[in-house]
Amino acid sequence: MNEVDVLEVGRDGVFVILKTAGPLLLAALAIGLFVAIFQALTTIQEMTLTFVPKIIAVFIGLIIFMPYMISTVTDFGRSLFDRIIGLGVS
Numbered sequence: 908m909n910e911v912d913v914l915e916v917g918r919d920g921v922f923v924i925l926k927t928a929g930p931l932l933l934a935a936l937a938i939g940l941f942v943a944i945f946q947a948l949t950t951i952q953e954m955t956l957t958f959v960p961k962i963i964a965v966f967i968g969l970i971i972f973m974p975y976m977i978s979t980v981t982d983f984g985r986s987l988f989d990r991i992i993g994l995g996v997s
Contacts, residue, residue, distance in 0.1 A: 923983045927976045938964040
């Protein structure tokens with residue numbers, strides 16, 4: 908395994924992290940922005956108001972995106988295992 912293969916595995920790992928965590932982070936960002944605008948418009952300055960909707964949105968996002976996340980991580984794992992097997996053959 909040379910440097911190019913190591914960099915390719917690392918790049919693929921970063922993309923897998925972004926693909927699996929991205930939808931949840933975007934949901935939390937959107938809800939946080941909505942709550943911040945709501946707080947600014949109504950002058951409600953409750954600190955805990957921002958956390959509860961974000962937690963609910965992340966849990967709902969987990970339920971919705973879990974099959975996609977699992978398939979993405981398992982595909983990456985399979986490709987990584989195939990590379991490991993390929994190292995032993997050559």
